[in-house]
Amino acid sequence: MAITRRNFLAAVSLGPSALSTALLPQRTRRKNVVFVVSDDLNRALGTYGHPIVRSPHLDRVAQRGVVFERAYCQFPMCQPSRTSFLSGMRPDSTGVLGLRIPTRVKLKDHLFLPEYFRKHGYYTAMSGKVYHTGEYAEDPRSWDEEYREFGKSPEREDVIEDDKGKGPQGHNSRWAKLRLDDAEMPDGNVARRAVQLMEKAQRNNTPFFLGVGFRRPHAPYAAPKKYFDMYPPDRLPLPKTPRNHFDRLLYSAVNHEPPAEPMSEAVVRQYLSAYYASVTFMDAQLGVLLDGLDRLKLWDSTVVLFVSDHGYHIGDHGGLWHKTTLFDQALCVPLVVASPGQRAVGKRSERIVELVDMYATLTELCGLPSNDVLEGSSFAPLLDQPHRKWKRAAFAVQTRGKQRKSATMAMDDIEYLGRSVCTERWRYTEWDGGKRGVELYDHASDPDELNNLAALSSFSAVEAEMRQILRAGWKASRPPRA
16 A cells, blocks of 8 residues: 555544554555354354254354364353453463452453453454453453443343243253344344444454454343244254263262252253254354455454353253363363464364463464463464364363352352363363362263263273373473474
C-alpha cells in the first residue's frame, strides 16, 4: 500500500493500533483471531464421527483447518479450565481449583491471552461466556469491549415442555423445549453481536481478537423446539456401557450420588435428545458467526479456533453425567483450528495437545513475541504437519470434597486431589496420591475406559511407567524441538 497523506491522516484518526496496522503492506498485516468456546460440549458431534448428532457448521471450520482428535483440558470444570487456558498456565499455578475461586487469585498481573493481544495493538472484544460468569471470574482488563450474555435459564412463558426433575443428580441438568427463535436466545444474541464487533473492527481497519462464548449445551439443555424435533427420543440408542458399571467404579472416580430411583430408559433417551438438540442449536449459532466471516471476507486474514472448556458425560459408565471426573469423556474435548496459510487443510491430527497450549499457539500464528512464562507449548507446527512426532502426554487434575458432589466451589471445600496423565495409548489416574485408588486404562482395547487394569500383575510394568510419567510432570513430556 502506498503511504499517502490521506491514508496516513485516516489512520491517525483511528488511534495508535489502527495506525500501526494501516501502514503495513497487506501481506504483512497481523492475523485476526476469532476464539470460540462452547460450554460443556463433548465430542458427540458429526465433526467427530458421531452417527446421529449434526454439526454442519463446525464441519465448515474443519474443512478449512485441522481437527484435533486428542485435545485435553487440564481441569474438567468451567472456571478452573477457562482460567488455565486463557492464562496459558496450569491449575496448580493459577490456584483456581474450584468454581468460585477468583480468576486472578494467584496470577495478579499476569497477561491473560486477550490482554496479551491488546498489549500488542489489537482491538479485543468479547461476546458471551469466555471467562467464567461472575464478577470474580470476568477480566475487564482483557477487553476493549465486552458483551456479557443475559442468562442461561429460560423464562417460564417461553417453555413448551420441560422435564419433571427425574434426571441426573448433583448438577442442574434440566431440559426445556422452547417456542423462541434462534435470535431470541442468549447464544443467538451472542453470535449476532460478535458479527457486529467484527464489522466494527473491519471499519476501523484494526487487527482484532474476538472471544465468542456459547453457553449451550450447558444445562439446562434449553433450545428451540425445531432442534428437539431433530432427535426423537425413541430413535436414540442408549449408552453402550453396562448399566451396573456405575456401581463398580472407584468411589473417588464418581462425581455425584446416583438418583434415588434409577433413570428409566425413556428418561435417559429424553435427556440425550435434549443434550443433542442443544449441541445442534449451538452449532447453528456458530454458523451465524461463520456467515459473518464469509460476508466480510475475513477468512484469509483470520485464525478461527473452536474449542470446548471440557468434556461431558451423558450416561456413560453405567450412569455418569456432567463433568468433574478424570475419565476421557470429561477430559477430551473438540478442538478445531483454521489458520490462513496452514499447509494441512481438512486434515485430522492424532497427536496429543492440551488446552493450556492454545495461548502459545495463537501468539505464534499471529507473529507476536512469545510469552516465556507460559506452561503450554505451541502446536502451530501440527497445522502444517499434523502427524509429526509431538508431546508425550497430557495432564489433568480434579478436586474431591468432603461430600460427593459435582463441583468443588472454594479451596476450603477440597479434601484431596486426583491427578491423571494420558498418552496416545494409556490413561493413568491416582486419587489422593494413590491412597484412595489408582486407575489404568488401555485405549487400544478399551477406548471407553471400562476395564481398570491397575494392580493386575500383567500390567505392572505399564503402571510403573505411567506413574513415572505422572511424577515427572508436564515439563518432561513437552514436544521434541524441531
